[in-house]
Amino acid sequence: KASLISLIADGLVVVLFTPFFGLYGAVAGRVSATLVIFFYAFYELKKNIKIELDLQSLWKGALASVSLIIPLRLFERLISANYIDSPIITISIEILLGLVCYVSALFLLKALNKDDFRLLKQLMPKSLTKIITFFERLLIR
Numbered sequence: 320k321a322s323l324i325s326l327i328a329d330g331l332v333v334v335l336f337t338p339f340f341g342l343y344g345a346v347a348g349r350v351s352a353t354l355v356i357f358f359y360a361f362y363e364l365k366k367n368i369k370i371e372l373d374l375q376s377l378w379k380g381a382l383a384s385v386s387l388i389i390p391l392r393l394f395e396r397l398i399s400a401n402y403i404d405s406p407i408i409t410i411s412i413e414i415l416l417g418l419v420c421y422v423s424a425l426f427l428l429k430a431l432n433k434d435d436f437r438l439l440k441q442l443m444p445k446s447l448t449k450i451i452t453f454f455e456r457l458l459i460r
Contacts, residue, residue, distance in 0.1 A: 321359045325352040376430060383424035390420050426458050433459060 329352035336344030364370050394416055399409045425431050436455040440448055 325356045328355040379428045379430035386424040387417050
C-alpha cells in the first residue's frame with residue numbers, strides 16, 4: 320500500500336515538475352516519494368506502538384541536507400566544469416565535500432548527541448569503534 324502511494328506521488332511530481340525544473344523536478348519526485356513512505360510508515364507504526372517523532376532532529380537534518388546545495392553547485396559550476404575532466408574524480412570530490420558540509424552543518428546546529436554515536440557504534444562493525452569515538456570527541460561539545 321505504501322509503495323503504491325509513493326509511486327503515485329513520485330509519478331505526479333515528476334510529470335508536473337520535470338518539464339519546468341529538469342533533473343531537479345525528478346529529484347523532487349524522489350524526495351516526495353520518500354517522504355510519503357516515511358510518513359505513511361510512521362502513521363502505521365504509531366497505530367501499533369508508542370512512537371514519537373523528534374521534530375527538532377528532523378528539521379535540523381533537513382536543514383543540514385539543504386545546506387549542501389550551495390557548496391556543491393559552486394563546486395560543479397566553478398571548479399568541476401572548468402578544471403576536472405574525470406567524472407570519477409568529480410564524484411569523489413563531491414562526496415567528500417558533501418560529507419564535510421553535512422557533518423559541519425549538523426555540528427553547527429548541535430544536531431548530534433551522545434545517543435547518536437552510541438547507536439552508530441552498535442550498528443557499525445566493531446573495527447570502526449575507534450574512528451567513531453574520535454569523531455564523537457571532535458563533534459560533541
